[in-house]
Amino acid sequence: MIDDAPLTPHEEDEAMAAELALGLLDGAEAQEAVARLSQDPEFAQSVRDWQERLAAMTDDLTPVMAPARARQAIRERLGHVRAPLTRDPNERNSWWRSPWGALVGSLTVAATVAVLWLPGQQQQQPVTGPAYQVELVAQEIALRVAAQVEGREMQFLMQSGGAAEGRDLEIWWIEPDGSAPISMGVLPRDGNMRMTLPQGMEPSDQIRIALSDEPAGGSPTGQATGPVVAIAELTRL
Structure with a gap:
């Protein structure tokens, strides 16, 4: 029996490229492929x-919209929307929502401010956690995107450049443990976006943020497929 010949370096590269396009890589292999x-x-x-080869295989398929429940769950997890019906529209307002409650609330706030500004009192500032920033630059396409994290709020601002026609820039959150990058969604065309980080995504100076060039609407595999x-x-900060 003759063993199969080992793959050549070119064949190994082709195999890795195919696996990345199919979304089959994870962990250290996925990070290595994305970096390449x-x-x-x-x-x-x-x-x-x-x-392109894989996309051609779907030419005869009829696109099917993902279930509304799945789309809603994804948008909630990314912090883009609030869960529907989080408050009963028929629920009676509590006393503090009435005009009388508003007046009492205003008096309470005024009294609190007066106490904080009395001589000898130290004004307390809310603790929001450390703030971070990142600047994503691609000189080849004159792209510059600034992002900032304050507490669990993250915002992106396009300063120059943008995605090519028919393409989108997808944002990725990369943990230092070698796990697969997490998609944070597609950067809007105007480049401005604000989101609340989902639980489990903790900002630190070991987190990397990446932008990949993807088909319109984002990666079809859940992993970065474009450069x-x-x-x-x-x-x-």
């Missing part, structure tokens, strides 16, 4: 070729 997208043009082209155009670590 921005460093190895031939590998990035191979991934795009596989994406990573920019990547940088969060830095503490």
Whole structure:
């Protein structure tokens, strides 16, 4: 019996490109492949070729919209919307929502402010946790995106550049433990976006944020499939 010949380096690259396009890689292998997208043009082209081959296989399929419940759950997890019916519209307002309650509340706030500004009193500031920032730059496409985290609120601001026609820039949260990058959604065309970080995504100076060039609407596999155009670590303000 003759053993199969080992793969050549080119064949190994093709296999990795195909697995990345199919979303089969995870952990350290996924990180290595994603990093190569921005460093190895031939590998990035191979991934795009596989994406086109796989996309051609779906030409005769009828697109089906994801269930509304699934779309809503994803948007809630990303902090884009609140859960529907979180408050009963028929529920009677509590006394403190009435005009009398508003008056009492105003008097209470005024009294609190007066106490805080009395001589010898130290004004207390709310604790929101450390703040971080990151700047994502891709000189090849004149792209510059600034982002900032305060507490659990994160906002993105496009300063220059943008996605090519028919493409989108997808944002990725990369943990230092080698786990698969987590999609944070597609950067809007105007480049401005604010979101609340879901539980489990804790900002630190070891977290990296990346932007990948994806088909319109974002990665079809749940992992970065296009080239990573920019990547940088969060830095503490």
